Structures are given as structure tokens and as C-alpha cells.
Amino acid sequence: MIQAFDLTKAYRRRRAVDGVTFSAAPGRVTGFLGLNGSGKTTTLRMLLGLTRPTSGHALINNRRFGDLPHPLRQVGAVLEQGISHPGQSGRAHLVCQAIVAGASRSRADALLESVGLADAADQRTGDYSLGMRQRLAVATALLGDPPVLILDEPANGLDPEGIVWLRRLLRDHARRGGTVLISSHQLAELAQLIDDVVIIAGGRVRCAAPLAALYGATARLRVRGRDPHRLGQAFRSAGARVTADGHCLEVIGLSAQDAGEVAFAARVPIYELTADVPSLERIFLDLAAAQ
């Protein structure tokens, strides 16, 4: 579990992060989205005890990062590239890090295999491509087999096969009860991976919700039924915004399932019900723009 409570970071007078509160739950993948400069990296660094908050605090599994007894066994992080010495081989880097994390050499070898770097293990990391460095960073994060993963743009530089691999890895981690917090600009990819979403803009959280609820709340339904007037009233009573378009109604604020239930309760037969669900990209841009 990751919890941020009113996290604030000011540089000189400017607040890069301003009262950020959210949580990322075990068993779920949480996407952390924001435009460039919105405060994502600063927030993630505060979660990991790398940047001291001006105010507020963060907990990982109910403790501040600095109070975790075995931090590398509790949290794995991918924060930036260039974590390894360019003259060191991938294997040497991972074996050194395994010693720090209290993991075995055989775990390092197994991870090289599972991230697809076995054949390149003895190459200098300075000669690695961006995608290979990302794979090595993910392997490093997994060394201590931590339940919590915090990943800043881990898909950067990964080819399509690498993205599918990462998606599987993170979903499996969550399925086993792990907590995953991931920032990414690749929204279409992210939409296939995440359960919950936190959107940050100008250092503030604009939205924190399950992705399904966000889609439901922003979906535009087109409904045609026997009695548009009565149907419109029933939808409005259920809290939706309704506009009439000829014999059809446009409904915002209800999921297709809820709209069906409302129509059933109002005893109005439905002839047609289609949902126009906006993409995560559209939702994100609308929320990020509403500063």
C-alpha cells in the first residue's frame, strides 16, 4: 500500500507539488498521469524518501520510507536511466545490487533471463540501448522481491514486445497481491494496464478514481426508448445530464448498466442504447487542462 498525505514540495516560492493526497492499493495497478512538469517525478521521489517534502508525508506499507526495516525488500523503484556505471556489465551491476538488496547471485541471473537480457548480460551497460537499460532497471527493482513497485516512465524506449512483457509482469505482480504505481506518457498502453488512475496537473491531484468509474462518469450514452420524456426525467432523477436529440437522448453521468436499470425501474422499454466512451487520452487532456 502506498499513501500520500497532503504532500507539498516548494522550490523557492513555487510549489512543484501542492497538497497531493492519494493512495495506491495492493492487488491493483495505479497509473500516475500528468503533463511534463506537473510534479510526477517530485512526488515519486518524496514517496521514496529521495526528496524531502516541504510539508505532508508519505507511507509505504504504513511506514515512512526511512523507517522501513528492509527498504529494498519492501519497495522496488525505476526512477531514471543511468543507474548503472556505463563500464560495468549488466550482470556485474545486478550482482552488486543483489548484495545491497540481500538477494542471491542466482536471483540476479534469473532476473537477467526474465527481463530478456541473458544474451546481453556480459555487455557494458554503456553500450545498452535505452530499452535494454530500462529492462535492467526493472530487474534491479525486482531484486529484493518487493511487494511495492514505483515506476517512473518504465516503458520509455521499450519496443512493442518489451511493452507487452512489462504489462504482463506488472499485472502478474498485482495479481499476486503487489502494489504497482506507474507513471507513463503512453496513455493508450497505460489504459490496458491500470485499474486506478491519479491525474496530477500543476502539482495538484485533479482526479483519483478507479479507471472504470472514470470511464462510466465521462461516457456519453445515446438512448432511444418508447417515452423519451419520461425516460429523460428518470435519468435526471438519477443524477445524469440529459439532452434531447430528436427521438434520442444524450446522457452523461450514468454507466450503460445504470441507465438500463433506471429505464427498467421507470418501466420504459429501451430500443437502443450505445455508449461513446472517451479514450484515457481524452479524459486526461480534459482534466489536465482544467487548471
Ligand SMILES: Nc1ncnc2c1ncn2[C@@H]1O[C@H](COP(=O)(O)OP(=O)(O)OP(=O)(O)O)[C@@H](O)[C@H]1O
Ligand atoms: N530540484 C529542483 N529545483 C527546482 N525546481 C524543480 C526541481 N525539481 C523539479 N522542479 C520543478 O518542479 C516541477 C515539477 O517537476 P517534475 O520533474 O516533478 O515534473 P514531472 O511531472 O515529472 O515532469 P516530466 O513528465 O517532464 O518528467 C517542474 O516545474 C520542475 O521544473
